Amino acid sequence: MKILVPLDGSELAEGMLVPAKKLLEASDSPGELLLVHVLDPHPEAAVRDGGEHYLETVRGRLEREGLAGAEVRWFLEGGDPAERILVIAKEQGPDWIVMATHGGSPERAVRGSVAERVLRSANQPLLLANPRGSWAAKTRAFERILIAHDGSPFADLVLRPAIQIAQAFASQATLLRAFPDEVEPDGLSVAVERLREAGVEVEPHVVQGEAAGEILAAATGHDLVCLATHGRSGLARWWFGSVAERVLRACDRPLVVVRPSS
Known part of the structure; x- marks a missing residue:
């Protein structure tokens, strides 16, 4: 590695x-x-x-x-x-x-920062921490990790780095699926099975609500948040207003963020 x-x-x-x-x-x-x-x-x-x-x-x-x-x-x-x-x-x-990331205010912590610019173009998973998560920056004890998954193939990209984190830190995981409609989507059985086959202790959690808000609410009970973004290289505006940007701007936990390669 x-x-x-x-x-x-x-x-x-x-x-x-x-x-x-x-x-x-x-x-x-x-x-x-x-x-x-x-x-x-x-x-x-x-x-x-x-x-x-x-x-x-x-x-x-x-x-x-x-x-x-x-x-x-x-x-x-x-x-x-x-x-x-x-x-x-x-x-x-x-x-x-x-x-x-070094932004002082939530608005400036991401937008225009070095970390945000790296994230827009990097083909690797990024593990990020900001000053508001300084408690975690000192300990790095990721005992409980939250993995956000929206059911898309893009979301599966976060599973491999999440598994690596869980194996390195002996973490317990929550696999979160938030859906905005009244009709509940298909479950998370395939992703759950993949995590458990890798030896990760995981519990699925499906909730109705707006994705960024539900991720932020669930983050308070976890030490690290993992999510994928749907952005592609060359689309300058994919990041702004996305779930990933909104979570990174507001979350006081370290994050793992993955985007698709071009």
């Missing part, structure tokens, strides 16, 4: 190394941890030296703590953070991108 973690020197960003390490430790084979630090375009030599020292310090600490044989590599870039993260992701092909 290969995991990319963008770092900006903040405590929250470095806190994302904890779940990244757990995912690597649960992998069947030795993996790679890719650290990315982005400076302003054309940084002075002293600034670049400082960036290299920072990344070497983080790498040294990780290696002293032990990574179950995983290799740590770092990339020091200059330019637009989202663009450079996406370039490294395309070149290196990680299985996950694990990163923090």
